[in-house]
Amino acid sequence: xxxxxxxxxxxxxxxGKNCVAIAADKRLGVQLMTVSxxxxxxxxxxxxxxxxxxxxxxxxxxxxxxxxxxxxxxxxREEREIEPRTLAHMVSSTLYERRFSYYFAEPVIAGLxxxxxxxxxxxxxxxxxxxxxxxxxxxxxxRSLYGMCESLWEPDLEPEDLxxxxxxxxxxxxxxxxxxxWGAVVHVITPERVITRHLKTRMD
Amino acid sequence: TTIMAVEFDGGVVVGxxxxxxxxxxIVNRVTDKLTHIHDRIYCCRSGSAADTQAIADIVHYYxxxxxxxxxxxxxxxxxxxxxxxxxxxxxxxxxxxxxxxxWDKYEGGSVINIxxxxxxxxxxxxxxxxxxSYIYGYCDSTYRKNMTKDEAxxxxxxxxxxxxxxxxxxxxxxxxxxxxxxxxxxxFYPGNDLPVFWEG
Numbered sequence: 101x102x103x104x105x106x107x108x109x110x111x112x113x114x115x116g117k118n119c120v121a122i123a124a125d126k127r128l129g130v131q132l133m134t135v136s137x138x139x140x141x142x143x144x145x146x147x148x149x150x151x152x153x154x155x156x157x158x159x160x161x162x163x164x165x166x167x168x169x170x171x172x173x174x175x176x177r178e179e180r181e182i183e184p185r186t187l188a189h190m191v192s193s194t195l196y197e198r199r200f201s202y203y204f205a206e207p208v209i210a211g212l213x214x215x216x217x218x219x220x221x222x223x224x225x226x227x228x229x230x231x232x233x234x235x236x237x238x239x240x241x242x243r244s245l246y247g248m249c250e251s252l253w254e255p256d257l258e259p260e261d262l263x264x265x266x267x268x269x270x271x272x273x274x275x276x277x278x279x280x281x282w283g284a285v286v287h288v289i290t291p292e293r294v295i296t297r298h299l300k301t302r303m304d
Numbered sequence: 305t306t307i308m309a310v311e312f313d314g315g316v317v318v319g320x321x322x323x324x325x326x327x328x329x330i331v332n333r334v335t336d337k338l339t340h341i342h343d344r345i346y347c348c349r350s351g352s353a354a355d356t357q358a359i360a361d362i363v364h365y366y367x368x369x370x371x372x373x374x375x376x377x378x379x380x381x382x383x384x385x386x387x388x389x390x391x392x393x394x395x396x397x398x399x400x401x402x403x404x405x406x407w408d409k410y411e412g413g414s415v416i417n418i419x420x421x422x423x424x425x426x427x428x429x430x431x432x433x434x435x436x437s438y439i440y441g442y443c444d445s446t447y448r449k450n451m452t453k454d455e456a457x458x459x460x461x462x463x464x465x466x467x468x469x470x471x472x473x474x475x476x477x478x479x480x481x482x483x484x485x486x487x488x489x490x491x492f493y494p495g496n497d498l499p500v501f502w503e504g
Binding site for chain 2: 105108129131132133134136137138240275276277278279283302303304
């Protein structure tokens with residue numbers, strides 16, 4: 101089994117009308133055995149941006165700590181928070197630094213920029229950025245997620261509708277994947293606030 | 305896959321999850337792993353779906369011929385011996401873990417486990433499939449001799465539900481069959497209707 105499938109996990113992010121949403125499952129497994137149903141894969145980078153990290157769990161944790169360090173240093177030097185687009189390039193450079201002994205994670209970034217415009221992107225494990233206007237997916241359920249998102253997403257969804265759409269995309273995709281599921285968390289980011297909801301899912 | 309069979313006074317209860325996978329992808333989430341072999345004999349299939357389906361079809365054929373030619377209902381032991389012959393002689397080409405269970409007039413309820421190598425083991429209860437690893441302790445500590453039919457049903461349902469919660473290759477819903485002298489009763493528990501245990 102490849103390193104990207106060893107622990108399992110799935111992440112999706114979507115853009116709506118003046119809002120973005122990012123969602124992930126909560127499973128941590130060792131191949132086919134489930135070890136935790138409470139494993140965090142989405143990390144808050146700034147007030148209005150989040151990084152989702154699916155893949156090998158040790159790299160998920162190492163990278164989340166590395167990005168916390170880098171965004172803190174950015175804030176100290178620049179005396180302002182990092183913009184989502186800049187954060188994406190920083191993550192990309194960090195991954196490409198390890199071009200030949202790569203981190204086993206394929207990040208997803210979602211946030212609102214300083215003008216509250218939605219920003220989402222995903223990356224492969226060596227840092228190639230995919231800038232998308234609609235949705236991005238990553239993890240062991242990515243193929244099923246592409247199918248769900250392609251059929252359910254429409255432009256200019258309001259925050260409540262975006263929440264429903266992203267939740268159904270994630271839930272139905274991970275229900276066809278043995279390595280993802282066992283609980284889910286969804287963050288909806290609007291200019292005023294971030295709403296975090298934990299979903300009750302199939303636990304099999 | 306998680307499969308299980310338990311003997312009680314008057315028959316057997318067999319149970320299984322409903323997930324079939326191809327690598328990480330769930331090909332069928334409502335599979336029926338409890339296969340009719342004869343009127344009062346069922347088998348629980350684990351391992352390669354293709355192998356176990358082919359073997360079950362062959363044994364089903366042989367038991368039809370047996371009852372037609374001998375004019376009597378085959379015993380569970382006979383069915384198990386047929387499975388054994390196929391599984392043992394072709395062991396290098398097969399991946400099949402089968403539990404044979406049913407009712408016959410000589411023994412009442414019988415459960416016979418046939419793991420990968422093709423050996424047979426008559427047991428009061430048997431578990432199999434990848435999910436069974438997670439419930440050996442639970443089953444050993446919960447099993448009691450001389451369970452009633454309802455106790456056996458609950459035992460199977462709780463054990464399979466626990467295995468489905470931990471094993472990535474098991475899930476979906478739980479199917480059960482209760483085999484007695486009177487006949488076969490099939491039970492079904494949808495995925496949202498399963499017993500819920502500690503979930504962190």
